Amino acid sequence: MWMPRRPIFKSGIAPWNEERLSEIKPSLFTGIYLDFEEVARLRPDLILAVSSGVNSNEYRMLSRIAPTIVYRSGPWQASLEEQTELVGEALGRPDAAANLVTSVERVLAATRAENPVLTGKTFAIGTYFNGFSVYLSADPRVAAFEKLGLKLAPGIASLSTHYPRKTLLALSGEQLNRLDADILIMWYTGGNQSVAEHQPLFRTLKVVERGSYVPLTDPTSVWAMSALSVLSIPYEIPKIVPRLAQAAERAENSGGSPHE
Template identity: 40%
Template sequence: MTVLSGRSAHAVQSDDPFPISIDHAFGTTIIPARPQRVVTLGWGGEDALLALGIKPVAMPRYGQFPDGVLPWVREAIGPARPALVSQGLIDYEALLLLKPDLILAVRTNINAQAWHRLQRIAPTVAFRSGPLQADWKEITELAGVANGVSEQARDLIYATEQRLCDLSDVNPIIRGRSFVFGDYFPGSNALGFYLPTDGRVASLLDLGLAVAPGVADIAASTSERIGTSISLELLDMMETDLLILWFPPGARQELENNELFRRYSPVVRGGYIPLDDPLSMWVACNPSVLSIPYGFPQFVERLADAASRAGRREL
């Protein structure tokens, strides 16, 4: 981890009085004064901060990019060079050296024990929804409240919602189309797919798409909250107009060579959208107030092209 010295740069003034109390899954966090050194853990926290005019002193490293920084974050952060922290195990000693006065850990899978340990370093705001379930709206709202700019965060959420509506208006062919959004890993005999409670799915629903009936049925009958999987032998049971899959390196060709996958209805009809490059994968998997304006126009265009090719499945 590279450590950056210096204060978080604020381009905004607080519109909420401190101290601020924030309720979340593990209790209540009290933030005594406007934060000056914010650390973000998990996905999307740095996006929300930067859109609010706040530069974090540390944020996650994204290993698929040479400098470890997402392109839209690189564009927004300018010459600042925050420390980059691992997205794996939390390095508590390294975080302590950063001397944060706020830790945002909203789209993470931390548990109560980890939260209490982080809380001993600095006031820590966790998710309200559940582990890895927070969507871009929850992340932006909590980032705004924690930094005393809740009204600005609400305005940002509204503007981003409007942008999604505009994209839907420009591409009406996607409205009402059913979709499965998932992944495939090398050597697997199943597709993973995300449930409606996952933040990746929420942004597609905002565009007017509809969760495939099979996904909705499974969501109603499982205790899983993020995603589950389906055997390649049973793919025909998961009827859908569009199939959106992201792949780690080397996995796409393996799946596309599988005869069971090649016979799957959305693949045959042209409704398959593969995401195997880092940019398209992270745009779709990490929707935020920065990534949506940066990459969703191209992503939605791909969805519309696939919907045009595939038509509507027969009910």
Template identity: 35%
Template structure:
């Protein structure tokens, strides 16, 4: 591990009054315009830091990073980070391409940026996963790089740190939970109090939904993929954010699946064959699959089609791709946008 300290002193640009994000999470933002023109595509929206927030030294798995003043041009690398930055009131200048949909940005993200009066970030596939295009990051002229939900290597971290202060993941690559991600990002953006509030607000939203639907309380669930061509199924464990959402809604992980989790060293997912799957008996089977993909799985895999939760109509396949991605991403913005539809799918499986 290499411990590095990075600092920066961004130039101060004109700021505007704060605005509100009307997506169940209120965040304040200000915009800075490089050219002074309010219609300029170079307008950047960022939230005012909380009093005394800077300078700050952020500890993470690859070192420690000192940020002297409020960042204004933020590049986000990895999974879910752009969502969380916007929830905290800062619109990144660049981020990864939205995975899984035919668009550069997820719909809840685009709506949130519009509410803040910002410009949608530039996108590059290397910022979502894979080897980071360092030259592309350099071209964005960032004053902060947030790679908290990523898998960047130590070499990439060092190269990125030559461009701007860089904050990596708190523990292992690709292991950061949404609350951990928010906490670390809150430190880096000078919004730690707001980050804690967002977690609390999301917990309250989920608890309210659970209270409104007591019929879900105590039901056992298995959250997994539909079978692949070879019959293998990926089971998502209690270490996965999707499972956290289901638990918050009152459902309980299937004990048999938890035993399998222990046998797989606590991994966030593990693979089962169909014969192993049919030994499991959850009250509800939760998955993400379009109508066509669901029907194809039923047609191709008779064992799956005859598995009790599927045959008895106790399956909740989330068919809308965007809602399925909101469920998988499980950020406050995503869940605020898609929670009602997710709950409806669960209720349909319990009728």
């Protein structure tokens, strides 16, 4: 199991996974690069790399170590359904996987029904690392937010048609206004939030000015929505949705953002 170089969680395991791993002591790898020798030392029976950016060369290397299951869609594009289905098939538990997907769909549908203010509101989700980046329609987290009734901001939807295989796109200064939606969600690590929020162009976005901007800085929220799974969503939804609803109400009361 790969984790950031500096573990985010004390145990190294995200809280939504801890209960299921309570009797297991997983080996954790740090850093962002695959260490094939370390993987081989564990003598795995199966390698799961469904939600990953594994390329063809890395897949060949991993497959020499053990049977390897990767995405069907594309790098970092596997939806919740795809991830869970592939893992269920690989483990011989397709029914259990299908039940988990159904459970999450019910959570999202119930949350949408309980928060009608979200339906039809436009949104953008991005981050900041030496510049602003935005997630496009191919990214799984975009699909998850859409199931709450939200619609991808027109400016981002337009970019998605130009880059259909991309999940994340860096924005130039003149493109920053594409983040202007009814709701803007940004996740940050380290001191990136302060740097981003001090950018003059960012501060002039209407979504920021009216307070419909939702920054995610708590590690649990950041990783629950970044490493999406059928376990992380039910864990995080109760915390993040009230903030989204408040942002949506502010957009509604102000007349909303300009739509391209």
